[in-house]
Amino acid sequence: MHAAPGATGEFTSLLNHISLAIRIINSRVRSAGLAGLLGYTGETNVQGEEVQKLDAFSNEVLLNVLQRSGHCGVIASEELDEAIIENNHGRYVALFDPLDGSSNIDTNVGIGTIFAILRRSEPKLTPPTLADALRPGREIAAAGYVLYGPSTLFVLSTGQGAHGFTLDPSIGEFFLSQPDIRCPDRGNCYSVNEGNYSRWTPEIQSWARWVKGDGPAIGADKDGEAPKTPYGARYVGSLVADAHRTLMKGGIFAYPADSKSKNGKLRLLYEANPMAFLFEQAGGGATNGKDRILDIMPTELHQRTPLVIGSKDDVAAYRQFMVGERS
Ligand code: P6P
Secondary structure (H helix, E strand, C coil): CCCCCCCCCHHHHHHHHHHHHHHHHHHHHHHHHCCCCCCCEEEECCCCCCCHHHHHHHHHHHHHHHHHHCCEEEEECCCCCCCEEEECCEEEEEEEEEEEEHHHHCCCCCCEEEEEEEEECCCCCCCCCCCCCCCCCCHHHEEEEECCCCCEEEEEEECCCCCCEEEEECCCCEEEECCCCCCCCCCCCCEEEEHHHHCCCCCHHHHHHHHHHCCCCCCCCCCCCCCCCCCCCCCCCCCHHHHHHHHHHCCEEEEEECCECCCCEEEEHHHHHHHHHHHCCCCEEECCCCCCCCHCCCCCCCEEEEEEEEEEHHHHHHHHCCCCCCC
């Protein structure tokens, strides 16, 4: 805040409120197995998914903390059918998936919180509307995810690079542990649910064979470098866990469209856009297969998109298959 002359401190205050919500969620996630919070509430959310108790709790925490902050004119969550349009002149829009990967809770697999913050234009002159949220990801002011893994790691960008903060549970505070995260230009891992192979387009199937080193010989890469030996396969099935490994180690994560999920499974506003923003801030790439994720113009709050994120060379190679430059 001190680096931004004329700053009001509202942005910093909003991020501090998010940090508070995350620490409350973290404490409950860590004790969920003991506190009887595992298992289903029995309700289903707008995605048609069973809502687990931790989902509901995490959503409530983020909602309450953000509403009390007074900084948000619009608040939208994967767990809410409709966006909350506040009767205020809040400068910001908060979009979040409160607990992504929740189907993995019962098996103790890493889960996460994902969010994006947008600035409203003319907040003092105009009332908040849904249109404030339906903005392309390139307008994001801040984005982050929290991985509740062996440690609780908060990866955040406010447009000045991507930085990792690790929670010290003994004092309940985050400390900068990974400044200036850089996604390697190329990796050696691919991360995709190959159980969907039969539903993919021929182009995606060709890419999948190439990345595994089988299928027709492709020859050297356009820049003369032959594809590396087959990539290793890593797939957790929890976006934050798969994305974080890819961000740190390089390689590629893909959730393509298929014959069952015609627009892919992941949500544009509060999953794909924050991840795309963070990967680009770390020197990586993010596409839906053809277009830059951050340039997609949203039309609906919960719209889905194919998502391919990772090392810029690996994402570029994937795109070459999609646009017919490779086969
Ligand atoms: P699939 C978890 O349910 C999630 O929303 C993401 O966290 C994850 O990347 C994806 O779905 C996994 O989906 O179809 O491979 O199980």
